[in-house]
Amino acid sequence: MIRFVSLRLLRALVTVLAVMTFSFVVLRMSGDPAEVLLGPDVPQNVIDAFRRQWGLDAPLWRQYLSYLGAIFQGDFGLSMRDRAPALDLVLERVPATLMLTVPALILKLGIGIPAGIFAALHRDSAIDRGVIFLAILGFTIPSFVMGLVLVLIFAVTLGVLPSGGFGTWQNAILPGITISIGGIGIIARFSRSAMIEVLGQPYIRTASAKGVKWHDVVRGHALPNAAIPIVTIAGFMVGSLIAGAVVVETIFSWPGIGRLLIVSVSNRDLAVVQCILLLIAAVMVTANLIVDLLYGWLDPRLRTGTAH
Amino acid sequence: MANLVEIRDLRVAFDGVAVLHGIGLEVAPGEALGLVGESGCGKSVTWLAALGLLPSKASIDGSVRLQGQELCNAPRSRLERVRGGRIAMIFQDPASALNPVIRVGRQLCEALRLHRGLTGAAGRAEALRLMDMVGIPDARGRFGLYPHEFSGGQCQRLMIAMALAGEPELLIADEPTTALDATIQAQILDLLARLRAETGMAVVFISHDLGAVAQVCDRVCVMYAGRIVEQGSVAQLFGHPRHPYTRGLFDAIPRLYGPRGALVPISGTVPDPRHPPPGCAFAPRCAHAHGFCATQVPRLLPQRDGRHLACAFPLPERDPQRDYEDALT
Numbered sequence: 001m002i003r004f005v006s007l008r009l010l011r012a013l014v015t016v017l018a019v020m021t022f023s024f025v026v027l028r029m030s031g032d033p034a035e036v037l038l039g040p041d042v043p044q045n046v047i048d049a050f051r052r053q054w055g056l057d058a059p060l061w062r063q064y065l066s067y068l069g070a071i072f073q074g075d076f077g078l079s080m081r082d083r084a085p086a087l088d089l090v091l092e093r094v095p096a097t098l099m100l101t102v103p104a105l106i107l108k109l110g111i112g113i114p115a116g117i118f119a120a121l122h123r124d125s126a127i128d129r130g131v132i133f134l135a136i137l138g139f140t141i142p143s144f145v146m147g148l149v150l151v152l153i154f155a156v157t158l159g160v161l162p163s164g165g166f167g168t169w170q171n172a173i174l175p176g177i178t179i180s181i182g183g184i185g186i187i188a189r190f191s192r193s194a195m196i197e198v199l200g201q202p203y204i205r206t207a208s209a210k211g212v213k214w215h216d217v218v219r220g221h222a223l224p225n226a227a228i229p230i231v232t233i234a235g236f237m238v239g240s241l242i243a244g245a246v247v248v249e250t251i252f253s254w255p256g257i258g259r260l261l262i263v264s265v266s267n268r269d270l271a272v273v274q275c276i277l278l279l280i281a282a283v284m285v286t287a288n289l290i291v292d293l294l295y296g297w298l299d300p301r302l303r304t305g306t307a308h
Numbered sequence: 309m310a311n312l313v314e315i316r317d318l319r320v321a322f323d324g325v326a327v328l329h330g331i332g333l334e335v336a337p338g339e340a341l342g343l344v345g346e347s348g349c350g351k352s353v354t355w356l357a358a359l360g361l362l363p364s365k366a367s368i369d370g371s372v373r374l375q376g377q378e379l380c381n382a383p384r385s386r387l388e389r390v391r392g393g394r395i396a397m398i399f400q401d402p403a404s405a406l407n408p409v410i411r412v413g414r415q416l417c418e419a420l421r422l423h424r425g426l427t428g429a430a431g432r433a434e435a436l437r438l439m440d441m442v443g444i445p446d447a448r449g450r451f452g453l454y455p456h457e458f459s460g461g462q463c464q465r466l467m468i469a470m471a472l473a474g475e476p477e478l479l480i481a482d483e484p485t486t487a488l489d490a491t492i493q494a495q496i497l498d499l500l501a502r503l504r505a506e507t508g509m510a511v512v513f514i515s516h517d518l519g520a521v522a523q524v525c526d527r528v529c530v531m532y533a534g535r536i537v538e539q540g541s542v543a544q545l546f547g548h549p550r551h552p553y554t555r556g557l558f559d560a561i562p563r564l565y566g567p568r569g570a571l572v573p574i575s576g577t578v579p580d581p582r583h584p585p586p587g588c589a590f591a592p593r594c595a596h597a598h599g600f601c602a603t604q605v606p607r608l609l610p611q612r613d614g615r616h617l618a619c620a621f622p623l624p625e626r627d628p629q630r631d632y633e634d635a636l637t
Contacts, residue, residue, distance in 0.1 A: 124365075202399060203407040208361055209399075210419045210470060211392030214384060220418075224409045300454040301408060 001296070001303065008292045012285040019281035020071070023274055024064055032056075033080055033268035054080060067274075076278075077271030079264075086271035090257065090279060094242070096166065097249070097256030101241045104176050108183035108237055113230060115184070116191025121218065123196060131188060138185025147178040147251040164253040175252040179245055183237055187230075194229040198222045228298050235291030239284035310375070312337045312477055312510055313358070313395075318370035318380070320350075320357045327353055327581050328534045330370070332608070335478060340504060340511045342525035342542070344518060344557065348578050350534040351514045355480045359395060360387040393423040396471035400483040402463035406455035412466050413451035416473060423474035438469040442499060461492035468499065478510045485520060497523050518561060522546055530554045533579055533589035536608055540615030550615070550622040552594045588620070596621045 034050045051057045055066065070077065076087040119131035141149075154174060155163035165171050198204065199222055207221040208214070237244075246258035253259070257276060264272040296303050311334040320328040328350045335341050343351045356362045358372040358379055372379040374390060391397075399405045407415060416435040420426040426434050432451070439447035442465040444458075455463055464484055471479055481500060485493035497520055504511050504524075513524045521528055521542070528545050530538040530553065538551040549555045559572035576593040579585055585592055591601040600620050608618040612625070 202401060202405045205361055206399065206405045206467070206470075207407065209359065209391055209397040211388050211390075211422050211474065212418065213388055221407050221410070225407070299409060301456045 004296060004303075005293065008289055012289050015285050016278070016281050020068075020274070020278055021064070023277040024067060025060070027268070027270055027273060028060060028063070031268050033270055036268045037080055071278075076275045079269050079272050081267055081269050081272075086275040089272055090260065090275045093255065093257045093260050096254060097242060097245055097258065099172060100175050100179060100245050100248070100254060100256065103172070104179040104183065104244075105237055105241060107176070107180040108187050109234055111180075112184040112187025113191045116188040117195050117223075117226070119188070120192045120195030120199065128192075131192070135185035135188040139182045139189075141182075143178050143182060143247050144251060146181060147175070147248055150174050150178060151251075164251070166253070166255050171252075171254075175245070175248045175254055178248050178251070187233060187237070190233045191226070191230050194226040195222065198226045201225070224298070228295065231291055231294050231298065235287050235294075238290070239287035242283045243280040311335060312339075312375060314371075314373045315354070315358065316371040316373075318354060318357060318372060319368070320353055320362065321367050323365060325582050326534065326584075328357070331534075331536060333529060333536070335510050335512060337477065338504075338508050338510050339527065340513060340525040342521035342528040343512060343514045343531060344516060344521055344528060345531035346516060346578050349531045351531055352482050354531075355397065355482065355512065355514070359391055359397065359480075360384070361391075361397075392419055392471070392476070393474040394476055395478045395480065396474055396476040397480040397482060398464070398467045398471050398484050401487045402467050402484075403455065403460050403487075405467055406463055408455055410454075411452050412455055412458070416466070416470055419470050419473035435469075435473075438472055439466070441472070441503075442466070442469040443495075444469070460488050461495065464488065464496055465499065468496075468503070472503065472507070475507070476509055478512065479504075480512045480514070482514045483516070484513075485515070485517065493517075493520065500524055518546070518557060530557070533584065534581065535589065535605075535618065536616070537590065537618045538615065539608070539617075540613075544613060544615050548626045550611070550617055550625070551619045552596050552623065553590050555623055556593075596623075
């Protein structure tokens, strides 16, 4: 068990490090912050001074090492734009994003899982087909289309909800629904196929053959097995609590992490972008780590490492 | 004695494709009945249909009576009382027939709670007794383990223990030894024979292993393509098979004694149930088939020696005079 946990921890750390390195290199290869921030008609000596000031004149590997060194001391650098610590800028946006994504996560799991299981139990019925149809509709319509359609209906035509902005709970409804719908569809489809797979297993027939009542077969024998794949996909959803709202925040002018990321990327605000990507990676990796540990708890075959 | 189970004209179809064409079968209390035939001939489907364990897309007709109580298309609550309580069933692949995420002790206790109302310490004590009875070593220490921590043979023992929990009058053993090693097969067969002697329950033994059937059963039904083609005592069928298909099954088994001879496989394969031959389903593979066989389905009829046979041109009856001469030489 200790070996299981420490291996997973090590893998998580390596993943975060890989994301840091990748974002560091790609950001520096894809554009010069000096030119973007200072504008096109600035004399060369000003540009050089700016580069020296931010350490951009040093070779890439030296920049990288000093970046890593600073991170390990808890220093995430300064924003080139307003010279505030990048971490502070990022953290002050986190609550706004979570205000959208946490209720959305609850909707995704709370509607998606029961809908999928219900469809699986009524396989090939009209209800099942309806759930599949809505699920596919949900996750194939891109969120920017869905968002605009919802704005058109509820803000423009009916005039019952605001089309964007931040402040009251009414502002959160349309963006929250836009984020949830795709996820509800994915979870519903996934739960349905997980449940159908499990219901076809020999041990379900055994449980029926020994006289267990059908709802106890579903609750006691099928659900604990179907939970294993469902937890995987739910883990992804938890992992995207921070990163999952980039497009929707932009459509609804919601002042969260996603909008900060878009602005910072177009400004080449290196420290802020790196800080956001690191935060996203850390949340994703933590979610995956929790999923891995949950597997061990849900599936005894993984605990002892003697799976069939 | 009144029969325990009587199956009359049982028909099963999946999506309009008939796989059972009117099965008639009786099981007497305490009897051991063998059901043999190639894969896909409907041996398992017969009993899954009887207990209502087929998927809902299967359409089932006919009658299955358990001491007068109709089970065919019966309400779920009636079937749930019968399953495990009066008729228990064990399956081919014991490792996947036990729930992988539930401790074996709990799976056993569930059956005891359902059918005998035993809970808590009483349930645990009875579960341990059953585990001992089926030969799980160190039952006390292994009560809390998961199925993957047992071998295939031990999983089948656990399945048998779970089946015994409801003290059933009939145990359906659906190819219980097919997935196991030869030595373990013999142990499981011994166990089934011993438990039958101890508890007096009837056993239906579904298998394509004729040797195993001979070891466990008193009476045998040979099935082919959803029909019973020959039925009789083990001595009758094994001593002198009359249906060409039954004969073919025996010719395909290697013999340990006597002169060495080539094995004779049955040529061809079981017909596709979507396109059954118009007459006798075995006719396309049968060396004895004549014109009648290609157009008419032979009925299962009683014979002089007590067996039932569905063949227009069976192998000849045994000649008593020749038997006598054979005995002299």
